[in-house]
Amino acid sequence: MADEYDLVVIGAGPGGYTAAIRAAQLKMKVACVEKRAGKALGGTCLNVGCIPSKALLDSSEHYEAALHKLARHGVKVSGVQLDLPTMLARKDKVVKELTGGVAFLFKKYGVTPVYGAAKLLKGNAVEVAGEDGKTTTLKAKNVLLATGSESVELPFLKYDGKHVVSSTEALNFSPVPKHLIVVGGGYIGLELGSVWKRLGAKVTVVEFLPRILAISDGEVAAEVFKLLKQQGMEFHLETKVTGAAIKGDTVTVTAQAKDGKELKFEGDRVLVAVGRRPFTAGLGLDEAGVTYDPKTRQIPVDESFRTNVPGVYAIGDLIAGPMLAHKASEEGVVFAERLAGMKPHINYDAIPSVIYIWPEVASVGKTEEQVKETGKPYKVGRFKFAATGRAKAMDEQDGFVKVIADEKTDRVLGVHILGPRASDLIAECVTVMEYHGSAEDIARCTHGHPTLSEAVGEAARMAYAGMPLNS
Known part of the structure; x- marks a missing residue:
């Protein structure tokens, strides 16, 4: 039975x-x-x-x-x-x-x-x-x-568990790859690419779309692109991977650029990270x-x-x-x-997402592109971490906070953070959005000094009042 x-x-x-x-x-x-x-x-x-x-x-x-x-x-x-x-x-x-x-x-x-x-x-x-x-x-x-x-496995780039791998095998490379080719410019590829870049690998990211982090706020994605390039990652955007050949311990990835030019990338490991x-x-x-x-x-x-x-x-x-x-x-x-x-x-409008590169990326609500599509008037407040005492003290000054609010009601529509410990900072914004709060609500909360959270308060102040106090 x-x-x-x-x-x-x-x-x-x-x-x-x-x-x-x-x-x-x-x-x-x-x-x-x-x-x-x-x-x-x-x-x-x-x-x-x-x-x-x-x-x-x-x-x-x-x-x-x-x-x-x-x-x-x-x-x-x-x-x-x-x-x-x-x-x-x-x-x-x-x-x-x-x-x-x-x-x-x-x-x-x-x-x-x-x-x-x-x-x-x-x-x-x-x-x-x-x-x-x-x-x-x-x-x-x-x-x-x-x-x-x-x-997701690509039909022309099958996993073999050693040279062409998914994110699972990319957690256990040993030794560190000499050249890791990452197919896909989403969060999984960038996170694991960051790990092995820091540990000594050359990392090349090949992305079919014209930008990385396709579903993130465009302004944030553009800044991430710039910062990761400064960290030494190489990018080939609007490039379509067409196949790969393995000879010994070398993988040759073939691709086609936007202008039709054929490209070849040689590495010892290929991470396919094109989605799930x-x-x-x-x-x-x-x-x-x-x-x-x-x-x-x-x-x-x-x-x-x-x-x-x-x-x-x-x-x-x-x-x-x-x-x-x-x-x-x-x-x-x-x-x-x-x-x-x-x-x-x-509340599916208040589910945060986090990308654990450095600096981190965290967001909740709509991107600016999504808000524009609604046709409703909106306002944006931005504040750079470089203008906060805590970020300067930490020597972590890259990035900014971006608060998007309804122009008429001041209700928060989305918050996007690129900066140190963004993963923790986003929680305040999730709470405010869960209770249908405004940019002024965030700004009028007292943020400890000196803390990274002050950047959140200042961006919110910028959105509702038009100017921050510390910039």
């Missing part, structure tokens, strides 16, 4: 494990199925995405600082050496601790982990094929699909009758995350919206609480 649950979650990533834990807290009997080898919970984010990449970004920032920045602070360091095995081992330790933390929370709240590949059956049953070849059937009142996404798509392979959507877009693989859902099949739900990267871990987590919480009869909500 099949095991019976109130909820079976397929996928133990940020959306899935959060939904499972919250549902268990609300007294539901919950099982969560995960197919990752080694019984590792946490999904792509914790295992081969957000967490390990940020661990390497932080470690490589320390190495970069020791080589090039500490001397300006009067700290003389000689004989700096890279210990890549230790750096990679530290990254793995961080991952292990956090994935272990999810397992601890499952045990604490009574979520049953089930390891194996899940397939959705009709009648809200889930078949799980374990690594040992045994099959288990789980019966549930409700099933939540939270299988996340996978890297929902992971649905083997999930049994067709057999179970779940509707999805055959082109994008996205599953349409209503505001309570219901699919067209009663009792089957979907969240995270499987549905519309940005493919962000925190978006999936919030959806997991809202899903579980609505299932329990509560009435929470998600």
